[in-house]
Amino acid sequence: MTFKATYYPQTGLIKSDRHEAILGKQSKRCLDFFISQAGTVVNKEQLHQSCWGSCGLVVSDSTVRQTLHRLRKTFKELGIVDEVLVTYSRNQYYYSPQYLEIINDSVCCTQVTDSQDMRNILPENTGNVCIKTGDKNIKATGTPSKVLLIFMMFFLAVLTGGVMRMIFLVHPVSYVPYKEVEGIKYHFSAEFSGDRDAYLTQAINLVEYLSLNESPSRFVYVNSGEGNVISLFVCRDPIGGGKGNCQSVIVFKGV
Amino acid sequence: MVIKITLCLIFFFLGWFYTPVALKETSGDCISNTILLYNESGRTIISKSRWDMMKGGEQLYHSSVIKDIQEGGDAKNFSVDRTLNVEVDFHRDSLTVDTVKAFRINGPETSDPEYGRYIDPLSELGFTSRIYIFYINGRFLLGFRDLPLSFCQR
Numbered sequence: 001m002t003f004k005a006t007y008y009p010q011t012g013l014i015k016s017d018r019h020e021a022i023l024g025k026q027s028k029r030c031l032d033f034f035i036s037q038a039g040t041v042v043n044k045e046q047l048h049q050s051c052w053g054s055c056g057l058v059v060s061d062s063t064v065r066q067t068l069h070r071l072r073k074t075f076k077e078l079g080i081v082d083e084v085l086v087t088y089s090r091n092q093y094y095y096s097p098q099y100l101e102i103i104n105d106s107v108c109c110t111q112v113t114d115s116q117d118m119r120n121i122l123p124e125n126t127g128n129v130c131i132k133t134g135d136k137n138i139k140a141t142g143t144p145s146k147v148l149l150i151f152m153m154f155f156l157a158v159l160t161g162g163v164m165r166m167i168f169l170v171h172p173v174s175y176v177p178y179k180e181v182e183g184i185k186y187h188f189s190a191e192f193s194g195d196r197d198a199y200l201t202q203a204i205n206l207v208e209y210l211s212l213n214e215s216p217s218r219f220v221y222v223n224s225g226e227g228n229v230i231s232l233f234v235c236r237d238p239i240g241g242g243k244g245n246c247q248s249v250i251v252f253k254g255v
Numbered sequence: 256m257v258i259k260i261t262l263c264l265i266f267f268f269l270g271w272f273y274t275p276v277a278l279k280e281t282s283g284d285c286i287s288n289t290i291l292l293y294n295e296s297g298r299t300i301i302s303k304s305r306w307d308m309m310k311g312g313e314q315l316y317h318s319s320v321i322k323d324i325q326e327g328g329d330a331k332n333f334s335v336d337r338t339l340n341v342e343v344d345f346h347r348d349s350l351t352v353d354t355v356k357a358f359r360i361n362g363p364e365t366s367d368p369e370y371g372r373y374i375d376p377l378s379e380l381g382f383t384s385r386i387y388i389f390y391i392n393g394r395f396l397l398g399f400r401d402l403p404l405s406f407c408q409r
Contacts (some may be wrong), residue, residue, distance in 0.1 A: 078282055170388045
């Protein structure tokens with residue numbers, strides 16, 4: 001007898017030379033039931049009872065059909081073109097045992113995790129397929145990595161949203177050094193569009209008038225000279241550096 | 256796949272809308288020193304203020320000394336102390352700040368005909384303005400559009 005695929009009931013792994021997959025919880029339970037009933041015809045009620053009823057679950061017929069469809073799809077992906085699960089009339093099914101080799105060996109999981117990306121072999125994984133097996137390799141590297149990946153993806157989405165909002169909300173400003181007068185370095189906003197020399201004179205007068213030149217302030221930043229407002233920052237340290245001891249000076253002209 | 260994309264979008268907008276909340280919740284106390292200078296014919300008014308913004312940014316303490324310098328050189332000083340509550344409403348690129356409560360501790364009322372208008376406008380009940388947040392070398396500045404005005408000290 002030549003088997004076309006190998007099935008490991010303890011882990012739910014099913015593989016052939018062209019594909020491998022880990023069966024979902026329901027599919028695995030149903031396949032296990034079919035294997036236990038190999039060679040005999042089983043009916044829908046038996047399937048209901050063995051695959052779900054034994055766990056205290058009541059499901060619709062469409063769930064049963066869907067599970068069988070998934071199993072058949074898996075067999076097809078494994079390259080088994082013949083019908084492993086044959087449907088008879090009046091909702092009766094027959095499992096042909098000659099296609100699957102059953103191996104009771106939990107070591108398989110290690111091989112899977114070593115050789116494949118779990119994301120590719122979990123087409124219908126319900127998240128706890130391997131937990132029952134007690135295989136620590138699968139438990140540690142399989143399902144959690146998928147959950148972690150999804151978590152990371154959502155976290156990244158949140159982060160992107162936050163960063164985008166900050167980009168819109170927070171406006172970067174920069175200053176360019178202009179002149180140094182009596183030990184005070186005057187800077188102008190990079191967006192400053194007025195007559196810098198004229199505003200420099202005003203800024204110098206202002207610093208002197210407010211006696212700010214007597215304090216240890218050594219940096220003056222001119223923000224704007226447009227309209228009726230002159231705005232300066234008079235700082236001890238470069239803006240943004242040190243402790244950021246700055247005084248904001250706003251002059252309303254000709255009120 | 257569609258569910259994942261939908262969830263990603265939901266989480267994206269969660270980040271988008273939660274950022275201002277997080278920003279408010281994590282913003283610490285902030286002190287800002289401001290000098291307002293009014294150049295008028297016949298006199299100059301200098302208002303030296305200190306703003307204490309409490310954590311969250313919606314409660315402020317304002318303390319200032321207003322100096323009225325007449326043309327002849329005579330000067331008159333008085334102080335203003337107020338506590339106030341503001342409401343902050345975030346927009347895409349800015350925020351609207353409304354002064355919803357203002358309590359006078361010391362100094363003239365805003366309605367004072369001579370000095371009321373020299374009291375920092377933010378400390379006046381009913382003040383509303385679109386405020387922009389600026390950033391430079393790890394520091395946040397607040398001000399009007401393209402015009403940083405206030406520097407947060409810590």
